[in-house]
Amino acid sequence: MTWIQPTSVDAVVRARAENPEAIIVAGGTFLGILVRAGMLEADDWISLQDVRELTRLQSLGDLSIGAMVRHRRLELDEDVRGIWPGIAAAFRAVASPRVRNVATVGGVLADADYASDPPSMLVASRAVAEIASVRGSRRVPIEELITGHYSTCLEEDELITRVIVPRPQGPAVYRKLRTRSQEDRPSSSVAAVVHQGTVRVVVGAVSDRPHHFADLCATWRPGNEDSAREIGAGYAERIEYIDDNRGSAAYRRRVVAVEVRRALMQVSS
Amino acid sequence: MNLALRVNGRTIHADVEPETMLVDVLREHAGLTGPRVTCGVGLCGTCTVLMDEQPVSACILMAPLAQGTEITTIEGIPEDDAVVRCFDRHHAFQCGFCIPGMVLTGRAMVAEGHAADREEIREGLGGNLCRCGCYLKIIDAIEEAAQ
Amino acid sequence: MNTSTARARRDQDNNEGTGNARLRPGETSAVQGVNPRITAGIRYATDGGIPGEWHLRIIRSSVPAGRVTGFQTALLDDEIIFLTPDDVDAAGLPAFGCQIADQTVLTREPKFVGDAIAAVLAPTLAAARIAASLVEVSYERAPAVFDEMAAIAPDALLVHRSHATSESDSAYFDMRPQDGTNVCHRFRIRTAALQGRQEPNVITELDDSDTALADAFAQADVIIDEVFHTPAAAHVPMEPHATNAQWVEGRLEVVTGTQTPFNMRQDLAHIFGLAADDVRIVVPPMGGAFGAKTFIRTEAITALAARVSGRPVRCVLDRDEVFNEVTRHPSTVRIRLGAKADGTFVAKRIWAYVNTGAYADCGPGVAQKMGYAGVGPYRFEHVAVDSYCIYTNLPPGGAFRGYGAMQSVWASERAVDLLADRLGIDAVELRRQNLLREGDTFCTGEVMHDSHFEELLDDAASAVGWEKDGDRAGKGVAIMLKGMQTPSKAEARIQLLPDGRYEVQAGTADMGQGASEMLTRLAAEYLKCDVDQIVVCTPDTDRVPYDTRTTSSRSTHMMSRALADAAQDLLQHGTVGHGYVSNDGGLDPDTGQGVASSHWHQGSAAASLDVDEETGVITLRTLYASSYAGKVVNPHGADLQNEGSMILGLGSALFEELQFSDGQMTNPNLSDYNIASALDVVSISHKVMQIPGAEVHGLGETAVPPVPPAIGNAVASFGYHVTRLPMTPERVLAAAPSHEQASPPVGHIQGEEGA
Structure with missing residues (x-):
């Protein structure tokens, strides 16, 4: 078994190209759970722990978040809290400070766990992932990056290097509905971000991936309860829901209508 | 692989597979019993250790990720530490299995100024579970230690 | 104690631990210095092994x-x-x-x-x-069969071919296995006028008309008849x-x-x-046990x-x-409660179906306690209880903090509120009117002593600002009694050590409830010495005298008295003192008459909350419990036990539930099975009710059972009649008034008006 610790993105993607079976380790929280449970085995590991360039966080203009930036840093960073409060709120909603001290932005996207908090907010914020490989780099909107349960459009030699979030022009809200303990993962999550008078509403944690319906959002009349209700009903109708310990499909359908409506009224005020 | 980890101010050497979790290195190679395995999914906090002063879940942290950091377990905290003493004064424990993790978490909160009021303390403790249900006295203890 | 001596003690504890092939007694004088439980200075069974194992x-x-x-x-x-x-x-x-x-x-x-x-x-x-x-x-x-009602059905396949009562001391009452069924024990209560009737051995239907005992309700003007469910739950000891x-x-x-x-x-x-x-x-x-x-x-x-x-x-x-x-027993409890129009309780009928899983374990005892705890601290002319311990192909149910009382108190205290609504009588007043008071007779024939139900009820009601006949939107109360292990025995020995200290030798296990601290404090009090003169040895059957077990909140009550005797003996007779106490009694399994408990755990709870009518999410404003403790040995420990019980009850009320698919548990981890966190306890406050000069009462479980019905009654005040725990948002919405056929604020009430 090997564990390598490259110090540059170039070295990582070369190692990845040479050994596509090797597993990339970022924060290692999700991987740690899988490995401990015996659900993931690998001969070779490529750890990002020494790749300094992936830990950069820049907030001049758009927000540029290196893939190895920890959740906790986004939650506490003054600029992020002030200018991208929705992003700060969604990362703050993840698990516990202990997990957020380790979990990374690249990791949460590469895992594509349906019950994670950040993806819906990143989609609502029109965030884009920058992806590198020996073949070059490309940019993919987060809504295209996550394709389903624990699946992404990443090729096997690719690495998420950073996430770029445009500077928002309007309010943002993140609503996390918990149905059990207050430290639970979401039964539903709704992110709504207003940008130049239009809204992007994204519903997460109820289905295999976050859902955004631009045509429904286009009908929004800010501050109008009926409009919010109609959009909520439209979202509720169109999503295909899952059942889990945090709620049945029927329950989720019902509360998504409510939570979307509430989110829209919140960003109106 | 050969790991050299800094734990409580000394260096621990362990020849382990890369997927060995930090908690197992600490318990089996360093003889420390403060970090404990309860949930195995990083959720409950009995395995909490400080990595460069920040609480992390040692039960799901692959040990090589701790290289180059300073690990602190409850065994590395002096008994006259303010948080330890406040836990004692408030009798903030029952069975004690979760308490080292609570103390370390509380210590990081106090050190960083994230224990301003009870709500912030609760928030900080959200991922540390105590089945005996000592939360109220634990919050009392951390609140006092923060003052 | 300064740091260096605390360290020395920790090292001593470490050396003791579990690691030695030849085990030596430990010292856990938990009163002085920084407690080693905080600093990982004690060794649990998980921490050490025997060399070479x-x-x-x-x-x-x-x-x-x-x-x-x-x-x-x-x-x-x-x-x-x-x-x-x-x-x-x-x-x-x-x-x-x-x-x-x-x-x-x-x-x-x-x-x-x-x-x-x-x-x-x-x-x-x-x-x-x-x-x-x-x-x-x-x-x-x-x-395979998984559901308790399916397993008790007349044609159910049998999980075990026959029933074989154990010779163990733990089988402390007569078993009543029902041959040819999955019922490994049937416990009944029949008050005097209801005894000796011709009855079926087993009642298998939840709508059974109960003709043999129907006359018990002849004087009732109103009858509530309702079925409640409690799922399997997990103890989740951290260790x-x-x-x-x-x-x-x-x-x-x-x-x-x-x-x-x-x-x-x-x-x-x-x-x-x-x-x-x-x-x-x-x-x-132990790093927690909870049964x-x-x-x-x-x-x-x-x-x-x-x-x-x-x-x-x-x-x-x-x-x-x-x-x-081992799990908490899933249960189906049917309650029939009859009262006169003025609110006077007349009769109570309980059918408790207790799913003990694949093996009985202590399920028969749990079924018995579920049976009588469901009667509640009330006066009745007639009481009849059938409690069935039923085999299924689920993991075994066993002792669980609350020990059966939680399941039946959930049902019975919800039923009292249904009755109050039906009668148009204030729910607190209805309880007060019928409470057992000093000298009243419980359904087992026991005359109540040291009863404090009325103070407990009033205390809980005032904690949520309950006003008689006032607006009770979002408020609920509940009250309960629970027995202690009876019969049982406790022995203690105190030995004067050569260095002048005293060693307490007692079989009370320390699972976090503070047993060694309790023993230390009491021994010091009885021997009139400082606590640092006392050492408590690790429970070791080679070194400590017999004790029944550390369950049912019995240890503080029983062992305190054994210890007092031992101290007395030592002071009189030299270097070793022995103490022995027993509480005698037991119930007849066919009539439930006898002595259920030598003293009663008495507790109340109250909740005030909001329900989000669109999402079903319950937000607690206040959750309060009041528990009678008699004399308190360790005030910190009493607070912790009471708060811990409430927090467990809160989890049971709102989200704890083991789920199964074809008998396979589908959520055996702490991500899929939630327990209460620090974020869930915002609203909690409580009282440990003390009476100077009273005897020592256990407190380990008292606040568990009343919490779910207090919350349930508060939720029901908005019209959500939830009958199945936990009260998830989804179940709350499903119980919404608009989903019901009938329009009254409480849901469907079976049963008919009497005369």
Whole structure:
């Protein structure tokens, strides 16, 4: 078994190209759970722990978040809290400070766990992932990056290097509905971000991936309860829901209508 | 692989597979019993250790990720530490299995100024579970230690 | 104590621990200096092993019922020791069980998913894990039954072919197995006028018309008849079950986290054909138990492995195994409650269907307590209770903090509110009107003494600002009584040490409730010395005298009196003092008459909350419990026990539920099974009610049972009549008034108006 610790993105993607079976380790929280449970085995590991360039966080203009930036840093960073409060709120909603001290932005996207908090907010914020490989780099909107349960459009030699979030022009809200303990993962999550008078509403944690319906959002009349209700009903109708310990499909359908409506009224005020 | 980890101010050497979790290195190679395995999914906090002063879940942290950091377990905290003493004064424990993790978490909160009021303390403790249900006295203890 | 002496004590504790082949008594004087539980200065059974021990992994059934037809073990390394039911037979080990002898150490006929069918023993834990994964098992599957009502149906398939009552001390009452059914114990209460009737042996339908006893309700103007459910729940001790065993010159030595050291000694002696003196049980402090660490769990298979291998052996369960090892009994409870128009209670009828899973464990005892706790602290002319302990193919149910009372108090206190609404009487006033007071007779024939129900009720009601006949939107109260283990025995010994200190030798296990601190404080009080003059030895059956067990909140009450006697004896007679107390009694299993409990745990709770009518989410504003403690030994400990009970009750009320698919538990981890966190306890406050000069009462569970119905009654005040725990947002919405046929604020009430 090997564990390598490259110090540059170039070295990582070369190692990845040479050994596509090797597993990339970022924060290692999700991987740690899988490995401990015996659900993931690998001969070779490529750890990002020494790749300094992936830990950069820049907030001049758009927000540029290196893939190895920890959740906790986004939650506490003054600029992020002030200018991208929705992003700060969604990362703050993840698990516990202990997990957020380790979990990374690249990791949460590469895992594509349906019950994670950040993806819906990143989609609502029109965030884009920058992806590198020996073949070059490309940019993919987060809504295209996550394709389903624990699946992404990443090729096997690719690495998420950073996430770029445009500077928002309007309010943002993140609503996390918990149905059990207050430290639970979401039964539903709704992110709504207003940008130049239009809204992007994204519903997460109820289905295999976050859902955004631009045509429904286009009908929004800010501050109008009926409009919010109609959009909520439209979202509720169109999503295909899952059942889990945090709620049945029927329950989720019902509360998504409510939570979307509430989110829209919140960003109106 | 050969790991050299800094734990409580000394260096621990362990020849382990890369997927060995930090908690197992600490318990089996360093003889420390403060970090404990309860949930195995990083959720409950009995395995909490400080990595460069920040609480992390040692039960799901692959040990090589701790290289180059300073690990602190409850065994590395002096008994006259303010948080330890406040836990004692408030009798903030029952069975004690979760308490080292609570103390370390509380210590990081106090050190960083994230224990301003009870709500912030609760928030900080959200991922540390105590089945005996000592939360109220634990919050009392951390609140006092923060003052 | 300064830091250096605290360190010295910690080192001493470390050296003691569980690591030595020859175990020495420990010192856990938990009163002085920084408590070693804070600083990891104590060793749990998980922390240390016996030098040279091998590691055991249990191979578990993947089918809920059937027969093992073979094991494929070709891939196992030569050094691996593989244990099967053949080894159990070769050793001649008999069936065992604390109340019914229905278990074997390893079984060929698994009865639940997770049943122990084989084991592997290897020099390292990693090797044992690999070995366990390499064994392939073939099965012949058999049909299975999971629901208690399906299992009691007349044509249900039988989980066990016959019923065999255990000889163990833990079978402390007469069993009433019902042959040809899955009912391994039936407990009944029949007050005087209802005895001696011709009745069916088992009532299998939830809408049974109960003709034999119908006249009990003749004087009732209003009758509430409703069915309530409680699911299986998990104890979740933070420390998993951990056992170390070795054989030393023909004696079996077991170091294990158990609440029942003397039952363990007796049951292991029975299994291995030894005299009780040839079994030694040592109990390090436990990292929580809550009932999960009672009677034989991993101890018998670990001891067998040690005997077969001739080595010390260690067995520590993984978290999913802890979840499946023992659960809280899922239950269906039907309550029929009749009253006169003025609110006077007339009669109560209870049918409790207690799902004990594949093995009885202490289910018969749980069924009995569920039966009488459901009657509640009220006066009735007539009471009839049927409580059935029913086998199914789920993991076994066992002792669980609240011990059956939680399930029936949930049902009965919800029913009282339904009755109050029906009668148009204030729910607190209706309770007050019917409470048992000093000198009143309980349904078992016991005359109540030291009763404080009215103060407890008033205290809870005022905590949520309850005003008589006022607006009670979002408010609810509940009250309950719960018995203590009766009969039982406790002995204590105090020895003057050569250095002038006193050693307390007592079998009370420390699972976090502060047993050693309680013993230290009391001994110092009785001996009129400083607490640092007292050392408490680790419970070790070679060194401490007999004690029934550390359950049912009995230890503070019983052991305090044994200790007082021991102190008296020592002060009078020299260097060693003995103390002994027993509480006598017990209930007739057919009439429920006798002595249920030598004293009563009495508690109330109140909740005030909001319900989000669109999402069903409940937000607690206040959750309050008031528990009677008599005299308090350790104020911190009393607070912690009471708060901890409430927090457990809160989880049971709102989200704790084990789920199964075809008998397989689907959420045996702390991500899919939530327990309450620091974020969930914002609204909690409580009172430990003390009376100067009163006797010492246990407090370990009192606040568990009243919490779910207090919350349920508050939720019902908005019209959501939830009958199934936990009250998830989804269930709240499903119980919304608009979903009901009838328009009244309370949901569907069966039963008819009387005269």
